[in-house]
Amino acid sequence: MNLDNLRYFVRVVEANSFTAAAERLGTQKSTLSRRISQLEDELGIRLLQRTTRKLHLTPDGEELFERCRPLICQLEDARHRLSVNQPEPQGRLRLTMPTELALAMLDNVMASFMQQYPRIQMEVELTSRVIDMVEEGIDVAIRVGVLEDSSLIAQPVAKVARGLYAAPEYLQQRPPLQSPHDLQQHRYLGLLMRSDPLHFDNWDQSHSLQMETPLRTNSLNFMRYMARRGFGIARLPCFFAQPLVESGELEAVLPQYPILSIALHALYPSRQHLNPKTRLFLDHLHAELRQHPWASDALIQLPGANVT
Template structure:
């Protein structure tokens, strides 16, 4: 049994298809098919049931995956550790992050990391879905907002200041709130997650809010605000130009919105992938000067050494 073929089998299961595995590894799909067929011949069992639309593990395939997945991870960790101790670390690093965080904040971090470590290949998935890092073989997730309880390790990267915004026309039509309590009478749009109560510094209790719209894109919500449709809580830097042009107004400056956290999440493995450490260290070098980050609120992650 060839361990390289076993590793390839694990990759197919992680990505969900021969095509995705081939694209992620940069090899031909026909090569993958041939090597899996050879692995099945070596073992004398069928591992995968393949159709034109679906890929399903057989019982033997599920057993091989369950037994070999942690072993392959350990081998990859050992290889990563040895690679990271060299002058030119190499290998693959898989990262997931929300789309707009990637496009507007993390793109420069990723670009400079690639120039700094040209032998490390990056796979970045931009998505708002909560990915099972261990199940899908993801090394690092960058997530925004409150974190659910889990066995994963979370390191706070930074905090981003937020404000409350609406268009002048909306305020002219519906009135301008002067206290958080007034928001109960307005259309309040949630971002990323369904939030039914907003908290404000200097105001004792959470305010119940309601609105016709919830979305997972701050760009989309901002466009809705520009159509005079309601009030939303947004990163300040994302609305700064609109405020300067008079298209949006920041509300309730005496009752600041709590900042939102940006966290780096990675699996709780016995040996941390050294490339994750390299990326986080590099990110912390870059992120403090980014306009999305409130410099007075930046909190460096703890040392991973």
């Protein structure tokens, strides 16, 4: 049995698409179709039922996939582990991350990685939208906060410190703030997130805070701008607010009541199929964030690694 044909079959089934599998494998869709047809001819069985929109495994195809996928993953992982020590890693690495995170916190991470590995071609999509990583051929996604239910592997990268910030003019015109309870007399600018309640480290929050919320947005940049214009109090990552604090355009609100940090995760499609470029990037991300002033508890646990 041709192992390459078997590998192509496994990857097509994982992607549920010839097009997506061809993109990830760096080959042509027609090549994949031909190689899987060769595999079917060699075995004398039909593995896939092809339609215009979807692929359907036959019972024989389903059995072959379940039996052979772990073996293919182990073979590829062994090859990747051997190749990771080659002197000049090269090829394409596709990433996605939120725009503000990339520009304000991960810019130096990206720059130093490109300097260290000049033959790796980076493709970075800056967006907060939920991406089908397999369908779009993404190697690593950096995400902040609560993650959607997913079959992706999610590894914690760091915890990002946050705080409450407002324009001095706004605070002068509103009731004084002595404790988080006083926030109920203020305007709160929030993010469009499914679940991200406002919690404090050292305040008994036995009941939820009811605050006027004139604005919710998916853009930290826009929320920071509206806070600077005096429209309310915004919860922002410290690294994102600090330049405006230093310039006097924003002030920290209730700094004696720290807000719980928010988690930063690295997502990738397969624990067993981690290519060397992805492994190098995750190692680099881990090392750089451990030294970042606005990140804490930086941690990435790679397959096979023991972390205590």
